[in-house]
Amino acid sequence: xxxxxxxxxxxxxxxxxxxxxxxxxxxxxxxxxxxxxxxxxxxxxxxxxxxxxxxxxxxxxxxxxxxxxxxxxxxxxxxxxxxxxxxxxxxxxxxxxxxxxxxxxxxxxxxxxxxxxxxxxxxxxxxxxxxxxxxxxxxxxxxxxxxxxxxxxxxxxxxxxxxxxxxxxxxxxxxxxxxxxxxxxxxx
Numbered sequence: 266x267x268x269x270x271x272x273x274x275x276x277x278x279x280x281x282x283x284x285x286x287x288x289x290x291x292x293x294x295x296x297x298x299x300x301x302x303x304x305x306x307x308x309x310x311x312x313x314x315x316x317x318x319x320x321x322x323x324x325x326x327x328x329x330x331x332x333x334x335x336x337x338x339x340x341x342x343x344x345x346x347x348x349x350x351x352x353x354x355x356x357x358x359x360x361x362x363x364x365x366x367x368x369x370x371x372x373x374x375x376x377x378x379x380x381x382x383x384x385x386x387x388x389x390x391x392x393x394x395x396x397x398x399x400x401x402x403x404x405x406x407x408x409x410x411x412x413x414x415x416x417x418x419x420x421x422x423x424x425x426x427x428x429x430x431x432x433x434x435x436x437x438x439x440x441x442x443x444x445x446x447x448x449x450x451x452x453x
Contacts, residue, residue: 336350
């Protein structure tokens with residue numbers, strides 16, 4: 266058992282019979298009345314973020330979770346298959362648990378969060394940025410650079426990303442997996 270004084274961003278708590286991670290919190294001490302903690306909690310099963318207010322000093326159950334490094338192998342009818350980097354154990358995860366499955370490529374390293382007591386996978390997080398190769402894009406028009414104009418480009422995972430006009434086919438780009446936005450061109 267812990268109290269609201271132990272809150273940190275990213276901790277996992279049991280709340281209303283489900284597991285939530287603490288996305289954001291703020292201790293509020295009004296001039297009148299009791300102190301409280303305003304939070305935003307993300308449900309690990311649904312991904313939905315809900316606001317909640319706890320009274321200061323309230324006891325909460327902190328769930329023990331472990332983050333382990335896995336490598337993506339392949340996708341089949343059972344889901345996405347990953348291999349643990351040290352023990353070579355393989356697990357299959359459904360698509361809804363992965364934060365950006367459209368950018369997942371064979372060989373990518375991911376972090377899978379497990380509930381420590383039940384050994385069940387909770388979430389699968391890609392690195393913040395991944396390098397992908399542009400497989401198809403229309404050529405940019407010469408001289409059309411007065412504004413930050415973007416064009417759609419298909420990357421090797423099949424996802425479509427908006428890129429600047431100077432990006433051509435076969436070039437490697439860095440994509441932000443949290444937002445799905447082009448970040449920069451990778452220099453070879």
